[in-house]
Each structure stands twice: as C-alpha cells, then as structure tokens.
Amino acid sequence: MAPVAYRVTSRTRETEDTVTIGIVPVTESIPTPAAGQFCMLYAPRVGEVPISVSGVEASQSRLLHTIRAVGAVTKALCALDVGDVVGVRGPYGTAWGVEAAAGGDLLLVAGGIGLAPLRPVVHEVLRRRRRFRRVTLLVGARSPDEMVFRGEIASWQASARMEVRTTVDYATAAWKGDVGVVTTLIERLTIDPEVTVAMVCGPEVMMRFAAAGVMAQGVAPQRVLASLERTMQCGIRRCGHCQLGGLFICSEGPVLPWSRVAPLLARREL
Amino acid sequence: MPSRESDIATPRLVIDVAGLQSLIDSLRGDGYRVVGPTVRDGAIVLAEMSDVAELPRGWADDQRPGGYRLTRREDGAFFGHSVSAATWKHHLFPPEVVSWQARVDTEGIHVEAPAAPARYALLGLRACDLAAIAVQDRVLMQTAHPDRDYAARRERALLIAVNCAAPSGSCFCTSMGTGPRATAGHDLALTELVGDGEGPARSAQVPAGAERNDAGAGHRFLVEVGSERGAAAISALRASPPSASDLDAAAAVWSSAAARVDRSLDTAGLPGLLMRNLEHPRWDLVAERCLSCANCTLVCPTCFCVDLREAGGLDPRHAEQHRVWASCFSVDHSQLHGGSMRWSARARYRQWMTHKLATWHEQFGTSGCVGCGRCITWCPAGIDITEEAAAIRATDGLTGPPTRARG
Ligand SMILES: Cc1cc2nc3c(=O)[nH]c(=O)nc-3n(C[C@H](O)[C@H](O)[C@H](O)COP(=O)(O)OP(=O)(O)OC[C@H]3O[C@@H](n4cnc5c(N)ncnc54)[C@H](O)[C@@H]3O)c2cc1C
Ligand code: SF4
Ligand code: SF4
Numbered sequence: 001m002a003p004v005a006y007r008v009t010s011r012t013r014e015t016e017d018t019v020t021i022g023i024v025p026v027t028e029s030i031p032t033p034a035a036g037q038f039c040m041l042y043a044p045r046v047g048e049v050p051i052s053v054s055g056v057e058a059s060q061s062r063l064l065h066t067i068r069a070v071g072a073v074t075k076a077l078c079a080l081d082v083g084d085v086v087g088v089r090g091p092y093g094t095a096w097g098v099e100a101a102a103g104g105d106l107l108l109v110a111g112g113i114g115l116a117p118l119r120p121v122v123h124e125v126l127r128r129r130r131r132f133r134r135v136t137l138l139v140g141a142r143s144p145d146e147m148v149f150r151g152e153i154a155s156w157q158a159s160a161r162m163e164v165r166t167t168v169d170y171a172t173a174a175w176k177g178d179v180g181v182v183t184t185l186i187e188r189l190t191i192d193p194e195v196t197v198a199m200v201c202g203p204e205v206m207m208r209f210a211a212a213g214v215m216a217q218g219v220a221p222q223r224v225l226a227s228l229e230r231t232m233q234c235g236i237r238r239c240g241h242c243q244l245g246g247l248f249i250c251s252e253g254p255v256l257p258w259s260r261v262a263p264l265l266a267r268r269e270l
Numbered sequence: 271m272p273s274r275e276s277d278i279a280t281p282r283l284v285i286d287v288a289g290l291q292s293l294i295d296s297l298r299g300d301g302y303r304v305v306g307p308t309v310r311d312g313a314i315v316l317a318e319m320s321d322v323a324e325l326p327r328g329w330a331d332d333q334r335p336g337g338y339r340l341t342r343r344e345d346g347a348f349f350g351h352s353v354s355a356a357t358w359k360h361h362l363f364p365p366e367v368v369s370w371q372a373r374v375d376t377e378g379i380h381v382e383a384p385a386a387p388a389r390y391a392l393l394g395l396r397a398c399d400l401a402a403i404a405v406q407d408r409v410l411m412q413t414a415h416p417d418r419d420y421a422a423r424r425e426r427a428l429l430i431a432v433n434c435a436a437p438s439g440s441c442f443c444t445s446m447g448t449g450p451r452a453t454a455g456h457d458l459a460l461t462e463l464v465g466d467g468e469g470p471a472r473s474a475q476v477p478a479g480a481e482r483n484d485a486g487a488g489h490r491f492l493v494e495v496g497s498e499r500g501a502a503a504i505s506a507l508r509a510s511p512p513s514a515s516d517l518d519a520a521a522a523v524w525s526s527a528a529a530r531v532d533r534s535l536d537t538a539g540l541p542g543l544l545m546r547n548l549e550h551p552r553w554d555l556v557a558e559r560c561l562s563c564a565n566c567t568l569v570c571p572t573c574f575c576v577d578l579r580e581a582g583g584l585d586p587r588h589a590e591q592h593r594v595w596a597s598c599f600s601v602d603h604s605q606l607h608g609g610s611m612r613w614s615a616r617a618r619y620r621q622w623m624t625h626k627l628a629t630w631h632e633q634f635g636t637s638g639c640v641g642c643g644r645c646i647t648w649c650p651a652g653i654d655i656t657e658e659a660a661a662i663r664a665t666d667g668l669t670g671p672p673t674r675a676r677g
Contacts, residue, residue, distance in 0.1 A: 001415065002370035002591075005378035026378040044374040045582040045589050087379050203607075231606050233578040236415035240575030240596070241603060243621070245545075246629035251414075267548050269617035 001236070003042040003087025004028045008080050009062065014148040018113060019078040020054060020066040023086055029061045033091030035098055035120035036227060036255040040235045041065060042087025043076035050232050050250070051077070052117035053091065063088070066116035066148060092235040094255040096199050096225060098124045104195035105134040109210045111182055111202020112141055115148055117227050117254075118201050126161060135162040136189065140182025140206070143170045182206060186213035193218030199255075201227040208265065211258045221259035228253045228261060245270055281495040283509040284516050290348075290460075290491060291322045292507050293430075294393070300503075302391035302428060305361055307354060312340060314354040316361075319393075326351055333438035333643065336652030343436075345464045346489065349394060352438035353642050357571040358399055361390050362423045363406060369419065369578065371590040379589065387419060391428040391503075395456070397449030398441070398642040400431055402571030404455050408634045409574050419593070428499060431456040433520075434527045440643030442656055445534035448640045450527040457500030461492040461520040492520040535641065535656040536663060541628035543663055548620065551672035552661050557616035559651040564597035566645035566653075567622065572638050575603070598622050623655060 006029075010022035033039065033053040042048040055064030069078040080086055098106075098121050106125060110118050118137075125135055137156065141147035147166065157164045165185050166177035178185060183206070196219050200210040207226045214224055230242035230249040242249040245264045247256070264270055285293070294304050298320060306319045309326045319325070325348040332339045333352060343350050372381045395403075403424075410417040411424065434441075434450035443449030452459040465488045492512055495501045512520075567573045575596045582589045596603060598621050604611035612618045630638030639655065646654045 001418070002372060002381040003379060042379075044379065045580060045586070047580045048578065048591070083376075085374065085376065085378055229606065230611070231604055233576070237413060238410070238415065238417060238574070238576070239578060240598070243625065243629070246632035248633070269612045269614060270548070270621075 001089060001234075003040065003048070003089045004030060005085050006063070006088045008082050008084045008086060011080065011082055014066060014150075015068075015146050017070075017078075018066060018068045018148055020064055020148075021077070021080060021086070022055075022062055022064050023088065024060065024062050026085065030088055030090055032056060032058045032061070033063065034095035035124055036096035036117055037091040037093050038117075038235070038254065039063070039065070039088050039090035040092070041067075041073075041077055042089070043073050043080070044085060044087065046076040047073040048087070048089070048233070049073045049077070050092075050235055052227070052254075054116035054119050055123065056120055066113065066119075068113050090235065093250055094253055096121050096227075096255050101197035102131040104132070104197060105192055106132050106136070107189070107191065107196055107198040107214065108135075108137045109182060109186065109198065109200040109202070109214075110137070110139050111206040111210075112146065113148060114200075114202030114206075114227070115139055118199060119149060119152075121199060122156065122162075126156075126159075129161055133195065134192075137162060137164045138182050138185045139164070139166045140185075140202070141166075141168050143168050144172050144175045144177075181209070183209040183213045186210060186217070189217070191217040191219060193220070196223065198224045199227075200224065204229070204265070211262070215258070221262060222257045224258035225255055226258055226261060227255050281501065282512050282517075283493050283495075283504070284490050284512045285493055285504075285507055285509045286488060286490045287322060287348075289507050289509060293504060294320060294322065296506060297391040297428065297503060301389055303388050304391045304393055305358075306393035307349070307351070309340065313338065314340070314351050316354060316356040316358070316394075322348065325349070325394075330436055331438055333440045333647040335440065335646050335654045335657075336649055338647050347435065347462055347464050349432045349460075349462050350436050350464075352434065352436060352441060353396055353398065353644060355569050355644060355648055357569065357644070358392050358395055358403065359406070359571050359573075361388075361392060362403065362427060363410065363417075363420055363574070365595045367419050367593050368581075369591045369593040371588070373587050374589045375587055384418065384422075387423045387426065389426040390423070391430060393430045393432075395429055395431045395452075396434050396642070397431065397452040398443045398446075398640045399571060400429065400452055400455035401443075401446075401448035401640040402642065403429070405572045405634070405636055405638065405640065406574065408636060409572075417593075428503060429455065429457050430500075431459040433459060433461045433524060435462060435523050437527055437531045438643060438647070440533065440646040441531050441641065442533040442535050442643060443641040444528055444531045445537065446637065446639065446641030450531060451524045452494075452496075454496070456494075456496040458503065459494040459496060461494075461523055463490050463492060463516065463519045463523070465489045490516070492516055533643065533646075533656055535627075535639075535659055537627075537637070540659065541631050543666060544624050544628040544659070547662050547666065547668075548624070549669045550662050550665070551668060551670060552658065552665070553616045553620045554672040556619050556653060556658055557614065559653055560599075560615050560619045561651055562599045562601075562615050562618060563650060564599040565648045565650065567597040567599060568595070569644040569648045570626075571642060571644070572626075572640065573597070598625070619653075623658060626655070627659060
C-alpha cells in the first residue's frame, strides 16, 4: 500500500538522537489518528517504519512524530528538513482510549521515548481536565540529556494541573528530579486501585516492572494498558513479523491490556 | 466416497487427451498463461506450458520425510504424481513483486498505476492446493487491508484442479479435511481415467453389475465444472457426457486415493494442546535437528510472511517498494533493539508450528496447515509436523529438560 505525501513544517531536536517533526498533508490526508496509534512513516527511497503519533492538531491536519535515530530509516527521518516530503500511511493500531478513564484517576508511566505515544494523552487530558480526577505522570530517562519534551514537562509541572514526577538513572549536578528507575516512583504513590487506569510505555523490561508495581497496589491487570513494540513492516496484519502468540501487535495492539499480554510475555522468546 | 446422486448438480463431461490439448489451446487463445507440472532436473516443477507433451506423463513420485524421488509408472498417466516442491503461491503470491512505485519530488509522492499482473490458468492444482488458496484468500483478501497484487492475480486466475490418484507418503489431507478430492474452489476439476485395463482405472473396483457401455474407452478425463468461468472455458470443447462406467471409474479413483493417504494429524483440540505445551521438552529435541533453513516455509502453500523492501534503484526520483517472501526461521524476522525476539531455533520452530496449527485459527478462523506434506518431504532433517504434534499429544503437560529418548 503506497504512502500519501506530507510536508515537514517543523523540526525540533529533543535530544542528541531524537527529533520531533511536524507534518501536514501535501494534498490527500490520512484520517485523524487517536492517541496511542501509529503511522508508517516513509523516508523516500530509504524505507518505512512504524512511528507513534506524538501529537495531533486535528484542526490543521498536522501530525507530530518523535523519532529516535537508531537505524537507516529513522536516521533518514530525523535528517528531514522543513519543506521536505515524507510519506505517511495509517493511522494503524489500537488507541489508549483516554475516554474510558474519564471520571477516574489516570496514571501515566513513560520510559525514554515511550513518552512520545503518551504525550497526546496528556494533551487530551489537559484540554478536558475536569473530566478526570487525579492525573499523574511519571517520566524516566537514562540521563537528563536523554529526556524528551523537557520544556513541555517543565510547563506541565509548573501548571500544577497534574502531578508530574521525573527520574533519571544517571543524574547531573543540575538535575532537580529523582534518581533511580521509574518504577521506584510507583511505590511511593498512593493509588486508588478501583478507579485508576494506568498507561505504560517504554522498554519492555520497564513496562513489566511498572505493571507489576501498579498491580501490587491493587490495580486490576485489565486496567493497566501497555504499548508493545515488535518488528513490523506493513502495519496491517500482512507481513507477519509482529506476531506475539496469536496477536498481531500492529492491529490488536500496540496498546493492549496487561491481562492480555502478561501470559504471552511470560513465555520466553514467544 | 460421494455418491453419484448427491452431487448430481455439478455439470460433468468427459474429454480425451486431444480435448485437454484443445482446452490448453483455447485458454492460451483467451490470453491465459497456462501453468502446469513438468519434469525438470529430476523433480516435478511448475512451468508455463502449451502442449500436453510437457506434462509429467508416466512419472510418479516417491515422497517421505526428508526424501523425494521420481519413479516411472507404466500407465502413461499425466497426473500420476503428487504435489511438487513448487506451489501455486509462486503465481498468485510470487516470491517478489513490486507493491508500489512512485516518482518522488519536492511536490510529493506520485504513485504510478500498477501494471496488471499476468492472467494464469493453473492446471493441476490438488485439493490441498485449493484449500491453501482458500486460506490465502482469507489472509490476503478477506481482511480490512487486502493485498492489491494478490487480489488482482486471484481475480484473473482460472483454477483447474486434478483429483489425486496417487497421494505421496507425506500427504495427510484426509485428516485435515482438505482432500484428496477437490470439492470447492476450483473452476474445473479433472479426474484422470487412464483407460481400460490401465493404471488407476484398472485397480478401480467396478461394482458388480455396473454398466460398462463404453468398453474400450481410452485415456480420458472426467471434467467437473465448479464455476461459470469454468463452464465458459470448456464451452467450445468437443466433449461427451460421462457414461455410468466413467463415473464409476472416477469414483474408484477418488476412493482409492483417499485410502492411500496413510499419514494423519489428530486435530482434536490441537490449538489448545500446543498452546498449553509451549515449554514442552519436545521443542528442544526438534530444535536439535532443525537447521533453520526455512525450506518448510518456502514450500508451504499458506506461509505469507513478507518483508517490504525499498528498491528504488539509481534514479534519484524513483521510489519502489517490493514485497518479498520472508521466513520466521530467520533470526532477523523478529529483530528488535539490536536483538532477535526468537534467537533460538527452538523458539523459531515453535513459532512456525504453533502458528500453522494453533494461532492461525484465532487469527483467521482456519488451520494454517492443509496437509499437503511439502514441509515433511523437503525438510533436509526429515522433521515431520505430524510426528511432532503427535509426540506432544502423547506427553501432554510434560515440562523440564528433554530426555534423549524421543517422543
Ligand atoms: C507501534 C510502534 C511504534 C513506534 N513508535 C516509535 C516512535 O514514536 N519513535 C521512535 O523513534 N520509534 C518508534 N518505534 C520504533 C521504530 O519503529 C524503530 O526504531 C524503527 O523501525 C527502526 O528502523 P530503522 O530502519 O531506523 O532501523 P533498523 O535498520 O531496522 O535497525 C537498526 C538497528 O537498530 C536496532 N533497533 C531497531 N529498533 C530499535 C529501537 N526501537 N530501539 C533501539 N534500537 C532499535 C536494530 O536492532 C538494529 O540493530 C515504534 C515501533 C513500533 C512497533
Ligand atoms: S505446514 Fe506443511 S503440510 Fe501443512 S500446508 Fe504447510 S507445507 Fe503443507
Ligand atoms: S523444520 Fe526442517 S525445513 Fe523447516 S527450517 Fe527446520 S530444518 Fe528447515
């Protein structure tokens, strides 16, 4: 399936290896993605990779994608300049379903670039803040330099409309947040398990610990949502690469309740 | 054996060898590329053909786990062999196709209209092959995002099945409910009747008292029409209605073929059995034998995993994506974060087999295995999917390190 052309209208460097691009349709546009969904981004003549939507400005059909350069395609995407053409297919996959958490508490746990797919959730919550009770965001990164959206995180903290805690594995002298893995922050929270929905995104080991930490406080596994990552080339249940047991992570996921994925992740090399 | 009365609705007629040649000629005249079995380098392969003489007349195949050998047969049957290593997937879902191509410039990505794929008349599909195509239809077409190239090829293709007379030692279609007789999905289905006193027809038990009003009938084919397209394809042929003895001879071919399938796979509760035995020591034992060569996925008529590769070439404004067969037996199939999710052969064999026999049901509402036996024959290690499943069934619930004694 061929991509449609979008044009890069903004480019923000987040960290040493991570860039956020803002893109708008050249002519044809894709349907508006929901928080948690991803697009297949095509770097012309290099290749196509799944990248979560890190922001949506539906009014302008403008999409934000935050990309960490780890290989050929992500490097090419990070190297795009304002004015360049990029291909887009999608949106694909399941969404976080922010609405399902309305009326209750929301706990967001992000590790590294895992904050990118959760950022549209924060935007949505802040737009309609009164629909939610307590909203907590825990962000972990390896070092302060590697934390994405630092300016925005600071503004969320300053606004006091939600509780935001940050932590790094390796602190610098200027660091004012916590030190240690993000899961230690969970232990220190008081959670109302009956009304809390937790959304976790980050490296798989981090998500295992985060889910365990949240469930240790009594949150049911169906109320813990995780965004899984697997190799995927098509995004539409056809290439076969993203299977985990009977799931195609591209379509039944990436966002899945922990109750569904825990038995599968418990099997090594499934 | 289906009775003559039960499927009387299927239009049937009889053609001779010259009639088969006329069919090929008229299909070619209608713009079809006719593909059928032929002998090449000591094996039966599938190739474009124009003449019945190219068919593997007088050849049979001896197939068993890890082994394949052509043998002669005396009766001059054209289709007296079983399935070949090549699958019809080569024509409907080829190893490499252009999935799209475009000109890329500062104004956008200008996708070029795809070229229409070839129009194939596939001659010699077996019942299991038809079942495999039905599985691929589900995976590739009956989905939210159909594969355009597959759908176009499928739409244009004419499927001419041949009912098996000589299943091989690797076949287990009967237990999968997929053969050996073609009952659905074909445009035409042929049953080869080699002629009186010869071959499959000779061994046929003609019921006592059955009428033989065409004594001396020669080499001929009972043709069953499965679709309007099939009916159109034979409308201009010189054909005669089948006699009672033609029908009896065909029925005998069907039943004797079914009786010759002696391998089987017990499918009762199979998905649940495999998924509750993901830590069974049998996986370790099979991993010791499996070479991760991917032969099984290449010959399997339902395997659909692909890579999407950029293939733009030298022209800096040309972009092109190719869809290329991939295999779950390669380490990089599940590559992530600088490592593979399935780095061990054990995990990769387990993925392949549980996908075929268990998770496929969950995903597509059907088995991913049709019992064609190709993976058994073409595995250099002679690994037999039916034997592996049976071994797990025999020791359901076993965990822990493997013991040397297999099974
Ligand atoms: C649903 C989904 C959403 C995603 N969202 C985002 C996103 O918002 N932002 C983002 O940057 N990435 C995201 N990814 C990951 C991204 O798709 C991969 O990083 C990308 O496919 C790598 O392609 P490449 O051609 O650049 O690297 P490749 O050439 O494929 O890989 C180069 C090297 O990097 C390693 N590698 C591959 N993926 C990763 C990875 N994720 N992290 C570290 N090393 C890796 C490979 O093993 C290899 O050694 C997402 C993935 C999925 C499945
Ligand atoms: S798994 Fe083996 S027997 Fe089953 S359809 Fe595939 S190749 Fe044939
Ligand atoms: S099971 Fe046999 S054919 Fe399949 S990868 Fe292993 S050795 Fe190769």
